[in-house]
Amino acid sequence: MSRRRREVRLSRPGKVFVGLTLALGSAAVNTGNNVLFLLVSMMLAIMVLSGFVALGNLWRVRAAVLPGQVFTAGEPGDLLLRIHNARPWPLWLLELRLGDARRTLTRVGARQEALVALTWHPPLRGQPPLPALQMGSAFPFAFVWRGMHLAVEPADQPWVAPAASGQSLPPADLGHQEAEGGQPGGSGDLLWVRERRLGEGLGAVVWRRVDWSLGVQGELRLPTREREQAGQRRMLLDWESAALQRWPVEQRLQMLRAALDTALEQGRAWQLRMPAGMVTGCGRSGLEQAWLLLAQQPPLPILREADQRAPRPWGLRTAGQWLRRLPLPGGVGR
Numbered sequence: 001m002s003r004r005r006r007e008v009r010l011s012r013p014g015k016v017f018v019g020l021t022l023a024l025g026s027a028a029v030n031t032g033n034n035v036l037f038l039l040v041s042m043m044l045a046i047m048v049l050s051g052f053v054a055l056g057n058l059w060r061v062r063a064a065v066l067p068g069q070v071f072t073a074g075e076p077g078d079l080l081l082r083i084h085n086a087r088p089w090p091l092w093l094l095e096l097r098l099g100d101a102r103r104t105l106t107r108v109g110a111r112q113e114a115l116v117a118l119t120w121h122p123p124l125r126g127q128p129p130l131p132a133l134q135m136g137s138a139f140p141f142a143f144v145w146r147g148m149h150l151a152v153e154p155a156d157q158p159w160v161a162p163a164a165s166g167q168s169l170p171p172a173d174l175g176h177q178e179a180e181g182g183q184p185g186g187s188g189d190l191l192w193v194r195e196r197r198l199g200e201g202l203g204a205v206v207w208r209r210v211d212w213s214l215g216v217q218g219e220l221r222l223p224t225r226e227r228e229q230a231g232q233r234r235m236l237l238d239w240e241s242a243a244l245q246r247w248p249v250e251q252r253l254q255m256l257r258a259a260l261d262t263a264l265e266q267g268r269a270w271q272l273r274m275p276a277g278m279v280t281g282c283g284r285s286g287l288e289q290a291w292l293l294l295a296q297q298p299p300l301p302i303l304r305e306a307d308q309r310a311p312r313p314w315g316l317r318t319a320g321q322w323l324r325r326l327p328l329p330g331g332v333g334r
Contacts, residue, residue, distance in 0.1 A: 014143035078117035099131030126300035161291035165254030194285030234269035
């Protein structure tokens, strides 16, 4: 992740501290009291020290967005960032901002990493731009906030899948598109390896392929064999289905997402066929790959220019409102 520009500003306690320093400095000049001069000098030294320590607190600290994240349009989700502290001393009071979302890490140990989740509400499908991403710190006295704007690499940019449509088509409306996954009295051949479902036994777990490291949410994923069963059927979701051709692209994607959600709730096997590829799964197995195919289906929606425009500062907004209230020069003599 590359860095754009640095930012330095006084926090609210820092502004109060500066005002108090100016007041004591004025009193010291008027009264000539040496104790007040000494106190003002100490306060100025604390301000300078706070700025330098905050700058050193961010030295050799890296923040990167975890690649491969998939969100749902219109629904809030957690954007995961990895914080890496490569220094031989700990990192204190690191603050991360994503638009209006904020998260503060109290401490990151020396040469250690930490995961941070920031709430993001993606507006539409595809790859909409992320809000302003900042990393900064006000350590140690919270007087001076020093930070930097972070740019997300294109390869780490998250994808946004379509939300489920309120108008979904069951398999019967899709032309009974259910494909046979096994003959009556199935032979028990291995179909694929999927993730273990909740409440499922451990007999079919492929133990030699287990990754014993915990996932992002602290779960342990167990690969399980999916074998051919008697009369097994799977829901077939085809982009080229005749029942979907009369709908626009976005509504077709939302209907397919709703069908995937239905298959997930019922624990059924499914197969998604898109122009970019095909994914077969059962329950949550292969679900993220299916969401990614739906998110990447062209044409991608274009974010309006009004939505991309950053909000103006309060002073500029107020000045613009007053200027719009002024009468036009041509209308004075009327």
